[in-house]
Amino acid sequence: MRSHHLLPLLLLCILFLAQCTKEEDTSPAENLMQEASKISYTYPALSTEPMQKASTLTAAEWNDLANWQLWTPQLKLGAGRLVQEKWHFALQHRYTVVLTDSLHKRITDARITLETSQGTLLDESRTDNNGVSYLFLTAPTKPEDLRLKIVYADQVFYIGDLNPQNGRIEKQLNIQRNVSPVMDILFVANTSLATADKLVYLQKELKEIINKTKSQSDSTLHIRLGSIFYGLHAGNSVIRTHPFILQPEPTLLTFTKPYTTVTHSPETIDLALEEAIYRQAWAKNASSRLLFLLLDTPFLQDPGTITRLSSLSREAARQGIRIIPVSMGSMNLSGELLLRSLAIRTNGTYIFVTHPEEGLSNPLSTISTYTDEPLNNLMLRLLVKYSKLN
Structure with missing residues (x-):
């Protein structure tokens, strides 16, 4: 397994070209290269024994x-x-929803609808195997004007007045999961x-x-x-x-x-x-x-x-x-x-x-x-x- 970086020479060349331009609005390439230089995340190696070939x-x-x-x-x-x-x-305004059951276990495959307080559909998703769901808004909306509709095991739950902590909403439902x-x-x-x-x-x-x-x-x-x-x-x-x-x-x-x-x-x-x-x-x-x-x-x-x-x-x-x-x-x-x-x-x-x-x-x-x-x-x-x- 190896860790890789973009070639420094390419970065220098593109940065040099960026300095030469006289346009007020920088090009997509220049802007994206600036962001690329800030990224330093790597994924961990698989802990199991490598497979053949x-x-x-x-x-x-x-x-x-x-x-x-x-x-x-x-x-x-x-x-x-x-x-x-x-x-x-529409991938800028994100809500992260985490659902748990009465035993604090993550609820899998619950249907979640993000709605206005009047019931207008904004987005739909399902919780994954970790009980996490991501919902997206086309534009920022006041938390008091939003609610979640959750459907699980033939039961319906409504959660209103959303006040996420750093965009994250954690809710415990009075139900036991069935995976x-x-x-x-x-x-x-x-x-x-x-x-x-x-x-x-x-x-x-x-x-x-x-x-x-x-x-x-x-x-x-x-x-x-x-x-x-x-x-x-x-x-x-x-x-x-x-x-x-x-x-x-x-x-x-x-x-x-x-x-x-x-x-x-x-x-x-x-x-x-x-x-x-x-x-x-x-x-x-x-x-x-x-x-x-x-x-x-x-x-x-x-x-x-x-x-x-x-x-x-x-x-x-x-x-x-x-x-x-x-x-x-x-x-x-x-x-x-x-x-x-x-x-x-x-x-x-x-x-x-x-x-x-x-x-x-x-x-x-x-x-x-x-x-x-x-x-x-x-x-x-x-x-x-x-x-x-x-």
Whole structure:
């Protein structure tokens, strides 16, 4: 495992160019580089024994929800303004809700609605396996004008006059939790030639990852797996779906050979996410619902696609589906910010491949310090983290 920093030479060059400009409003690149120089968060190594062939593909994780003080300034600077002004992701005004039951245990998979005091819907989400939910406002609102509607175990609770401490609301409900043992995992993968070797790698490691997740989690855990492959063939979008299966045979979820006939294909991902979020049989009750979005290249960012992505992320949050983008190629700055926005909106996290010579190759990325680890170990760490209950 290695800790990485952006090349000092690149920083010096960009800072020199920034000093040469005479524009009053600095460019997106300059502003984002200033923020990048302040980031110094790294993720811990996996404590378990490394898996076989782990050195063949490495990756790193960045979680903006855990580094909120670094994310919010970006929304006011340069390209960060696109997140709110053009991409319609309202990700600045965040409420963190933590629910516990009468025994002080975290309540999982409770439906939470943020409303005005008159009942107007503002946002929806579900608590995760740690009893945490994130809700977002399009504009700041007085706490006395807001309330939470919580639905759990066929009971409805209303909490009004919200006064969060540092944006965090902790509530104990007079109820005992009833935890579902189901974890749904769906892989949505771009199958261009550039991702072929990485998908083959995951195919070989997936069985061991799942087995180790079960052994390190609660003995009652039931994992359901599914996959959606999307790409271009003869100029047309193609989507292939493998529905959720409990304890599937290895061959049922094999990553298929790439059917995109070009190395990089910036096709839209909205059709694949629509198939994943609306048309798959996600468990009605689950401890976790995870959607790994694997892609290798920046995607089409026309206004229609971005609007649909914003809407799809809102629906995923409503259903309690965490979107975890996995960048398997050289992602540009706007593509990275879009993927991180999807993760933030759905209580997910962002993963990028770092070897061989992939991942964070864009010097304008705002992730300046990170720790890489074997991709299979990283995925195992996340699955165990998202399966355990407090």
